[in-house]
Structure formats: structure tokens, C-alpha cells
Amino acid sequence: MKSSIFFSRKGDANMWWIIIGAVIALVVMIVLLVFFTGRSATLESGILDCAGKGGVCIGSDEACTREDGTLGTVSRAFQCSAEEKSQQRTICCFK
Numbered sequence: 001m002k003s004s005i006f007f008s009r010k011g012d013a014n015m016w017w018i019i020i021g022a023v024i025a026l027v028v029m030i031v032l033l034v035f036f037t038g039r040s041a042t043l044e045s046g047i048l049d050c051a052g053k054g055g056v057c058i059g060s061d062e063a064c065t066r067e068d069g070t071l072g073t074v075s076r077a078f079q080c081s082a083e084e085k086s087q088q089r090t091i092c093c094f095k
Contacts, residue, residue, distance in 0.1 A: 050078040050092035057081070057089040064093035 050057050057080035058064060064072040078092040 048077070048079045050075075050080050053078055053092075053094075055092040055094045057084040058091050058093045059088050060091060062091075062093075064091070064095070066095045 046052060055075065055078060064074050066072050072093050072095040075092045075094060080090055080092060084090070
């Protein structure tokens with residue numbers, strides 16, 4: 001009986017199936033990642049929208065004050081829309 005450190009033909013075939021399965025799983029994961037990344041951009045813009053949270057976008061030279069004269073809250077976490085940014089209103093103010 002010969003002893004060998006190499007795989008037998010049957011073991012070698014099983015190794016190829018494992019490699020093929022791993023490559024297919026990797027391709028599926030990449031496709032899902034690309035798919036959900038594209039969808040999450042729309043969700044992210046809705047979550048970070050200043051007006052959607054009840055805020056008002058103001059210019060950097062304007063004061064964030066309420067109607068009664070008290071100071072409002074400025075938040076840098078929320079973003080103004082592209083239209084408001086074009087009008088130089090980039091700060092989210094909660095009155």
C-alpha cells in the first residue's frame with residue numbers, strides 16, 4: 001500500500017466544490033451589498049433631513065431665535081436640502 005501526502009482524487013474533487021461554493025457566496029454577498037447600499041442612500045437622506053424633523057434652514061448670518069425671542073437649537077447633525085443650500089441656508093435651526 002502506497003502512502004501519499006496528497007489528496008485522493010475524491011478529496012480533491014470535494015475541495016473544488018468548496019471553493020466554487022465560496023466564490024458563489026462571495027459574489028452573492030457583493031451583489032446584496034451593492035443593492036442595499038443604493039437603497040440606503042435614499043433612506044439616509046430622509047432621516048437626516050432638517051425640514052423632516054421640524055427644523056428650519058437658516059443662513060450663517062441669521063440668528064436661530066423663536067417667535068418669543070428666546071434662542072432656538074442649532075443642529076449640525078441634520079442637513080438642508082440642495083435648494084436651500086443654493087440659497088445659502090445651510091444651518092438647521094429648531095425653533
